Amino acid sequence: MHVKSPLIAVILAATVTAASAQTKITAPKNKYSPADDVKLGQEAAQQVQKEMPVMRDEQVNSYLNNIGRRLVNAIPNQFQHPEFRYTFTGVNLREINAFALPGGPMFINRGMIEKAHNEGEVAGVMAHELSHVALRHGTAQQTKATPYAIGQIAGQIAGAIIGGRTGSVIAQGSQFGIGTYFMKFSREYEKQADLLGAQIMARAGYDPRDMANVFQTIEKESGPGGPQWMSDHPNPGNRYEYINQEARNLRVEAGANRNSGEFQSVQGHLRSLSPAPSSEEVARNNKSGRTTNGNGDGGGASSRPISRNVPPPNSKFSTYNEGNLFRISVPSNWREMGANNNVTFAPDGAYGDLNGQSIFTHGIELGVARNEGHDLNTATTELVDSLHEGNPRLTRGNGFDRGTVGGRQGLRTVLSNISDATGDQEVVEVYTTQLGDGSLFYAIGVAPRAEYNTYSNVFRNVIRSIQFSR
Numbered sequence: 001m002h003v004k005s006p007l008i009a010v011i012l013a014a015t016v017t018a019a020s021a022q023t024k025i026t027a028p029k030n031k032y033s034p035a036d037d038v039k040l041g042q043e044a045a046q047q048v049q050k051e052m053p054v055m056r057d058e059q060v061n062s063y064l065n066n067i068g069r070r071l072v073n074a075i076p077n078q079f080q081h082p083e084f085r086y087t088f089t090g091v092n093l094r095e096i097n098a099f100a101l102p103g104g105p106m107f108i109n110r111g112m113i114e115k116a117h118n119e120g121e122v123a124g125v126m127a128h129e130l131s132h133v134a135l136r137h138g139t140a141q142q143t144k145a146t147p148y149a150i151g152q153i154a155g156q157i158a159g160a161i162i163g164g165r166t167g168s169v170i171a172q173g174s175q176f177g178i179g180t181y182f183m184k185f186s187r188e189y190e191k192q193a194d195l196l197g198a199q200i201m202a203r204a205g206y207d208p209r210d211m212a213n214v215f216q217t218i219e220k221e222s223g224p225g226g227p228q229w230m231s232d233h234p235n236p237g238n239r240y241e242y243i244n245q246e247a248r249n250l251r252v253e254a255g256a257n258r259n260s261g262e263f264q265s266v267q268g269h270l271r272s273l274s275p276a277p278s279s280e281e282v283a284r285n286n287k288s289g290r291t292t293n294g295n296g297d298g299g300g301a302s303s304r305p306i307s308r309n310v311p312p313p314n315s316k317f318s319t320y321n322e323g324n325l326f327r328i329s330v331p332s333n334w335r336e337m338g339a340n341n342n343v344t345f346a347p348d349g350a351y352g353d354l355n356g357q358s359i360f361t362h363g364i365e366l367g368v369a370r371n372e373g374h375d376l377n378t379a380t381t382e383l384v385d386s387l388h389e390g391n392p393r394l395t396r397g398n399g400f401d402r403g404t405v406g407g408r409q410g411l412r413t414v415l416s417n418i419s420d421a422t423g424d425q426e427v428v429e430v431y432t433t434q435l436g437d438g439s440l441f442y443a444i445g446v447a448p449r450a451e452y453n454t455y456s457n458v459f460r461n462v463i464r465s466i467q468f469s470r
Contacts, residue, residue: 021249022199022246022249022250023195023199023246023249025079025135025192025195025196025199027078027079027135027136027140028135028136028137028140028143028189029140029143030136030139030140030143031139031143032136032139032142032143034081034083034084034103034136035083036102036139037081037083037084037102037103037133037136037138037139038083038084038085038102038103038104039103040101040102040103040138040139041085041101041102041103041104041105042085042103042105044101044102044105045087045101045105048101048105048107052091052093052107053091053092053093053277053282054089054090054091054092054107055089055090055091055092055110057090057269057273059265059266059269060090060110060113060266060269060270061088061089061090063262063263063266064088064089064090064108064126065087065088066262067088067119067122067123067126068086068087068088068106068126068130069086070123070204070205071123071126071127071130071200071201071204072086072130073204074200074201074203074204074253075130075134075200076196076199076200076203079134079135079196080134081134081136083103084103084104084133085103085104085105086104086105086106086130086133087104087105087106088106088108088126089105089106089107089108090107090108090109090110090113091107091108091109091110092110092276092277093109093110093111093276093277093278093279093282094109094110094111094114094275094276094277094278095109095111095278095279096109096111096112096115096217096218097109097111097112098112098125098126098129099129100129100130100132100133101133101138102133102136102138102139103133104133106126106129106130106133108122108125108126109276110270110276111276112125113266113267113270114267114270114271114276115217116214116263117213117214117217118210118263119206119260119262119263120201120206120207120209120210120211121210121211121213121214121217122214122263123201123204123206123210123211124197124201124206124208124210124211124212124213124214124215125211125214127197127198127200127201127204127206127211128193128194128197128211129193130197130200131192131193131194131196131197131200132185132189132193134196135189135192135193135196137185137189137192137193140189141185141186141189141370186370187236187237188236190236191236191239191242194211194236194239194242194243194246195242195243195246197211198211198243198246198247198250199246199250201252202247202250202251202252202253203253204253205252205253206252207247207252208243208244208246208247208250208252209243209244209247211243212239212240212243212244212247215239215240215243216240306349306350306351306352306359306360306361306421306422307348307349307350307352308422309349310347310348310349310350310361310362311333311347311348311349312451312454313331313333313334313347313454313455313458314331314332314333314334315331316331316332317329317330317331317332317461317465318330318331318332318334319465320336320345322343322366324469325368325468325469326366326406326441326466326467326468326469327465327466327467327469328345328366328462328465328466328467329461329462329465330345330364330462330465331347331458333347333348334346334347334363335347335348335351337351343365343366343367344360344363344364344365344366345363345364345365345462346360346362346363346364347362347363350362350363351363352421359420359421360446361419361421361422361426361446361447361448362446362447362448362451362455363445363446364443364444364445364446364459364462365443365444365446366441366442366443366444367441367442368435368439368440368441368442369383369439369440369441369442370439370440376409376410376411376432376433376434376440377400377411379432379434379440380400380411380413380430380432380440383430383432383440383442384396384397384413384415384430387415387428387430393417393418394415394416394417394428395415395416395417396413396415397413397414397415399413400412400413401413404433405431405432405433405441405443405463405466406433406441406463406466406467406468407467407468408433408434408468409433409434410431410432410433410463411431411432411433412429412430412431412432413429413430414427414428414429414430415427415428415429415430416428416449417446419448422448424448424449424450425448425449426446426447426448426449427446427447427448427449427452427455427456428444428445428446429443429444429445429446429456429459430442430443430444430445431443431444431445431459431463435468441468443459443462443463443466445459445462447459
């Protein structure tokens with residue numbers, strides 16, 4: 001589950017209902033250039049290569065690239081972008097998952113290949129992800145958001161991917177900033193990617209019904225892989241039915257075998273390797289100073305530890321202007337990290353690195369999340385659900401308290417968590433309100449339970465100080 005922006009217009013105009021008809025797809029408005037997509041994707045991909053257990057397995061990656069090239073060649077001309085650099089890389093994780101970055105880099109979990117029933121199902125997930133790239137959904141979503149420098153956005157994209165899979169409650173919360181606009185699509189964009197993906201599959205010689213089948217498998221998957229993919233790719237409703245309907249309107253080109261010998265060979269090869277770890281196991285290894293590389297071997301990792309001697313909040317406050325979005329006052333001994341509409345304020349010793357991800361034990365993070373036109377209560381519930389989904393030790397609160405945030409109607413809830421940095425109990429306060437464009441503004445305050453009485457008053461004073469610019 002994730003928070004989404006207000007309804008984004010997507011044109012999915014059905015053509016005539018003849019047997020050969022197919023749904024017409026129109027790419028959404030985009031103020032960024034294709035070159036911007038490439039720059040964003042390449043920079044984020046470099047971070048993914050460093051932080052995730054990507055596979056250096058020639059047989060696996062060669063197989064994925066063979067499927068990928070076949071699908072790329074089947075992208076309709078109007079969605080072909082010569083600048084894009086499509087690559088297809090395996091990730092040594094057991095969950096069923098895959099994601100693609102702007103401009104072409106795609107990463108496919110090993111679990112996706114292992115649990116597929118045939119090559120068409122692997123191609124179905126890849127065609128869906130490829131369609132997001134070809135339609136430039138990431139930068140199209142950012143077109144609706146506050147402008148950011150390209151370099152800043154790239155870092156947030158990587159944070160959305162990595163933090164959402166191995167991070168703490170704060171790393172998970174961080175993905176609700178800029179990165180969310182690129183990696184977590186609205187239901188309207190999901191339907192576009194389903195339908196264009198089905199058309200690409202047919203043009204490449206695959207049966208689009210395999211896409212519908214694998215989505216059913218993902219939804220039924222009882223392990224953590226199913227929910228993760230569905231949180232990144234929300235079901236627009238009747239997904240299985242409308243993909244099959246689209247398949248009936250398409251003519252499958254000859255050439256691909258859904259049960260190719262290469263598919264069987266790769267699955268057999270993967271079975272000969274050490275079992276893939278889960279995302280949770282990778283996170284635990286990283287926190288203990290070990291990493292799992294793409295072949296399942298151990299390695300070393302460094303982190304900047306969190307101090308247990310964090311100074312108390314100063315009674316004097318300093319004021320910060322956060323771009324053209326809001327103004328805020330925080331204790332004068334808290335430092336600012338981040339910029340614009342995704343920013344953290346924390347004291348010295350409370351902020352550090354864990355597995356390459358920023359994390360803090362005392363302080364407050366503020367940001368903006370997409371909202372699909374929901375009311376404040378529903379949008380806040382989705383935000384809390386998403387936090388809980390990535391942090392199973394997070395205990396939900398008892399409903400919401402009403403109040404104001406920056407002079408607007410707001411909600412507050414108090415959650416409990418176990419800190420990934422210290423292993424101690426901590427309290428997480430979540431404040432939300434809606435901005436003029438319908439997006440959800442959130443503030444997440446964190447403090448150890450033993451110090452919560454002090455920090456609760458500080459969080460309230462910080463929230464009262466917020467003044468929105470729009």
